[in-house]
């Protein structure tokens with residue numbers, strides 16, 4: 001095996017990624033069976049919503065916001081993942097006769113993301129059936145917005161795309177491990193916990209492929225090019241942030257429609273602010289502050305990492 005200047009790929013190889021992927025594989029039907037979410041309780045941890053300090057909201061309002069956020073999470077995730085198979089196929093097409101395990105890892109990764117999209121779509125439908133109302137969607141059914149989003153992400157070079165992807169995938173592991181598994185008393189919905197857990201099991205392999213691909217792409221880049229990749233991550237961050245804000249608008253509309261509440265202007269502003277903050281916290285902060293992402297960023301480029309506040 002070729003030597004690598006990067007510690008973050010130590011102990012990681014394509015054959016074991018493929019072997020684990022085959023071992024842990026699941027189906028969407030096996031997770032859901034005929035189960036529903038329990039709409040009489042919270043579905044996700046309060047830390048995903050962070051509106052508890054707003055005194056004008058009743059306990060019933062807080063629960064509705066919790067369900068709305070549970071929906072937003074699967075809605076955004078399913079759509080974010082649409083760019084991944086395209087991104088990976090572009091890499092695979094560079095050499096169809098490359099190492100078998102390498103190509104299988106890329107293709108399985110792509111197929112698993114297609115399955116995750118199906119998982120998230122199923123969760124959207126089951127959440128609506130369980131709660132008894134429709135939730136607002138930033139990504140419209142004709143797929144115009146997801147097409148624009150996917151093109152915007154794919155317009156960036158492979159390295160920042162892989163870095164963003166790895167950050168999100170490590171972040172998604174935290175959603176399960178830190179928000180749910182380590183806090184069983186918080187009362188997240190059992191079906192939702194299963195969804196996060198099964199997603200997490202496959203994302204574990206994806207982050208390993210990510211670091212191997214990051215190493216492969218970074219190998220031939222100059223320190224200046226590596227530093228510039230972090231400017232691109234900031235650009236990609238802006239693309240993603242616009243979707244947070246867009247989905248929060250739908251959260252507010254859904255909240256007012258479902259509860260029949262007409263919020264005063266100051267209340268609506270405070271709720272909007274709180275929802276935007278928690279949206280950024282559960283996606284961007286958990287991703288960019290993940291210890292593995294910090295390690296990769298620092299090893300690639302200290303100058304670049306500093307642009308993201310990683311020192």
Ligand SMILES: [Fe+2]
Pocket residue numbers: 081112113116199203
């Ligand atoms: Fe996924």
Ligand SMILES: [Fe+2]
Pocket residue numbers: 113169202203206
């Ligand atoms: Fe993934």
